[in-house]
Amino acid sequence: xTDMHIEQPYLMFLGDARDQLAAKTADGIAFWRREWCVGxxxxxxxxxxxxxxxxxxxxxxxxxxxxxxxxxxxxxxVLPGSWTDTIVEALEAGMxxxxxxxxxxxxxxxxxxxxxxxxxxxxDVRHPTREFATGKGTKRTGKRLLTVGTDCSIGKMYTCLAxxxxxxxxxxxxxxxxxGQTGIFIAGTGIxxxxxxxxxxxxxxxxxxxxxxxxxxxxxxxxxxxxxxxxAGVTLGLIHGSQPDALVLCHEPTRAHMxxxxxxxxxxxxxxxxxNVDAAHLTNPDCRMIGVAxxxxxxxxxxxxxxxxxxxxxxxxxxxxxxxxxxxxxxxxLP
Amino acid sequence: xTDMHIEQPYLMFLGDARDQLAAKTADGIAFWRREWCVGxxxxxxxxxxxxxxxxxxxxxxxxxxxxxxxxxxxxxxVLPGSWTDTIVEALEAGMxxxxxxxxxxxxxxxxxxxxxxxxxxxxDVRHPTREFATGKGTKRTGKRLLTVGTDCSIGKMYTCLAxxxxxxxxxxxxxxxxxGQTGIFIAGTGIxxxxxxxxxxxxxxxxxxxxxxxxxxxxxxxxxxxxxxxxAGVTLGLIHGSQPDALVLCHEPTRAHMxxxxxxxxxxxxxxxxxNVDAAHLTNPDCRMIGVAxxxxxxxxxxxxxxxxxxxxxxxxxxxxxxxxxxxxxxxxLP
Numbered sequence: 001x002t003d004m005h006i007e008q009p010y011l012m013f014l015g016d017a018r019d020q021l022a023a024k025t026a027d028g029i030a031f032w033r034r035e036w037c038v039g040x041x042x043x044x045x046x047x048x049x050x051x052x053x054x055x056x057x058x059x060x061x062x063x064x065x066x067x068x069x070x071x072x073x074x075x076x077x078v079l080p081g082s083w084t085d086t087i088v089e090a091l092e093a094g095m096x097x098x099x100x101x102x103x104x105x106x107x108x109x110x111x112x113x114x115x116x117x118x119x120x121x122x123x124d125v126r127h128p129t130r131e132f133a134t135g136k137g138t139k140r141t142g143k144r145l146l147t148v149g150t151d152c153s154i155g156k157m158y159t160c161l162a163x164x165x166x167x168x169x170x171x172x173x174x175x176x177x178x179x180g181q182t183g184i185f186i187a188g189t190g191i192x193x194x195x196x197x198x199x200x201x202x203x204x205x206x207x208x209x210x211x212x213x214x215x216x217x218x219x220x221x222x223x224x225x226x227x228x229x230x231x232a233g234v235t236l237g238l239i240h241g242s243q244p245d246a247l248v249l250c251h252e253p254t255r256a257h258m259x260x261x262x263x264x265x266x267x268x269x270x271x272x273x274x275x276n277v278d279a280a281h282l283t284n285p286d287c288r289m290i291g292v293a294x295x296x297x298x299x300x301x302x303x304x305x306x307x308x309x310x311x312x313x314x315x316x317x318x319x320x321x322x323x324x325x326x327x328x329x330x331x332x333x334l335p
Numbered sequence: 336x337t338d339m340h341i342e343q344p345y346l347m348f349l350g351d352a353r354d355q356l357a358a359k360t361a362d363g364i365a366f367w368r369r370e371w372c373v374g375x376x377x378x379x380x381x382x383x384x385x386x387x388x389x390x391x392x393x394x395x396x397x398x399x400x401x402x403x404x405x406x407x408x409x410x411x412x413v414l415p416g417s418w419t420d421t422i423v424e425a426l427e428a429g430m431x432x433x434x435x436x437x438x439x440x441x442x443x444x445x446x447x448x449x450x451x452x453x454x455x456x457x458x459d460v461r462h463p464t465r466e467f468a469t470g471k472g473t474k475r476t477g478k479r480l481l482t483v484g485t486d487c488s489i490g491k492m493y494t495c496l497a498x499x500x501x502x503x504x505x506x507x508x509x510x511x512x513x514x515g516q517t518g519i520f521i522a523g524t525g526i527x528x529x530x531x532x533x534x535x536x537x538x539x540x541x542x543x544x545x546x547x548x549x550x551x552x553x554x555x556x557x558x559x560x561x562x563x564x565x566x567a568g569v570t571l572g573l574i575h576g577s578q579p580d581a582l583v584l585c586h587e588p589t590r591a592h593m594x595x596x597x598x599x600x601x602x603x604x605x606x607x608x609x610x611n612v613d614a615a616h617l618t619n620p621d622c623r624m625i626g627v628a629x630x631x632x633x634x635x636x637x638x639x640x641x642x643x644x645x646x647x648x649x650x651x652x653x654x655x656x657x658x659x660x661x662x663x664x665x666x667x668x669l670p
Contacts, residue, residue, distance in 0.1 A: 135566075136565065137565070137599060194533050195533065196533050198536050198568065199530065199566065202566075229472030230469040230472070231469070233572025233573075233575070238568075278610070
């Protein structure tokens, strides 16, 4: 996987997903890259539907599908035999296969052998296989924005993608840079940074966001939180490797504790802003926090307005819900 | 390597080390664990000497050596054939083999096959093979000290080992906990934390330093620096996973820039202290910085005294050179 680039268009494989949540990754891909998706393939017991035309492998191949995307969580981490048959059929129909499973499809002998025989590529996007240099912190050309968060799973990918869409509509040069599995399918490339060897966290992000045009923005998907006891090391390496000019803080105002850590409260917003900006100054002394992206989906309209207003007063920054309000005010605030 | 414990006593293998520096790891082991080392084995072109009796594999086996320790850097990362022969001979004489090389000894077929046939164990200490849980940050019993630094390679291991020696001499319960290759040989066990997958940095340190007696101290070897753009993610995960009650800051006053990063100055001491203590408060709100360990080897006695005095004035903490002064004042300052 030294030069990972997943070819479009995609056929989305939903397997026998037990519910819609199990197909969350596929859902995200279809939402952000509808134009890349020719259809969905669902096995008989599938309880998910991402709103694409159902089709078989041969129908998808006839429509030009280049890659089968396994964007579904399977029970127990084992690849069921019924999936193997479909994957082999896709390889034989001319497609590459990209998987977000913990289990590597390349570890299944019949899949690996078929891919080798036919010259197809297998992408296990959770498992980076290329080697990286250690981070250097050297100044790069072009501009970079990184989303950070008060917690994990709080809208960092969504905010980057919404900004990419808004900026491209304005004719700005902007590319989403993926650091997690769903993001990698949406970008067609990227690095699953939490699976990189610890010594190379910042170096892998420097590789992902190299020199670019002076008016080009990399919109880098953040991971974890500086205040999450499990993952803060990943977050800090991401901050240093990104060398961001701008940060956006992502927040969910009703969350009672850090994800997966029932005894850990979320950090105060002001402390979280200061800690992220201080960390970013190590590799870019000019970095600024430009706004807050708030997921207010758990609040009604009135409560959401009150919450966003209070956050604006407290931070002095534009605070928006990307779903309710869009992200134009964040784009306007870019340096 | 699910239960890594390297058996003592050791036979130290120096290979054909081109100079004393190439045998730095072996030097450190012989300095801190002289009583575990029965002798050294040097090939004809060896230019290093760690002051142990020279002996052959069979002589070492007769003296009870349980493990051959490869504590030397080889040129080019390739395992020379002359080393392979010696390693196989050690396995046949009844020893396990532990290596700090980047190249895995377990990847050399004749070594792997011989070890399997004879039931010997191969430890590639730079390459953790066991799986860890993600960190949880839950309070553990017992006490923990972590060394942190203004930079890498600045005395964190030395300071921990000097404190272990001082504390044991006072009858205190103290164990050095190794997080790098030389430390692992010295402890006989440990985790090479910079080689752990990024998601599990803090979790691996929680595994290394589990619940213990309430009056027991884990003295945890730090790595990197919060201010080193290459490795800060490792450092932050180490801080959170250690859940330290006490920190000691390690410093080298004459270093002109961060190791390997010629454009990056060392951080101001006060900022470095505050950032490390702030980070530690996430998993232990009572954590304190208790002192500074300074490597003044580049200074004469007068300049060293002046430097330590100025640092004490600036920080209000005991500041000692562990080599010139010992670490008794740091031990006295433990909470």
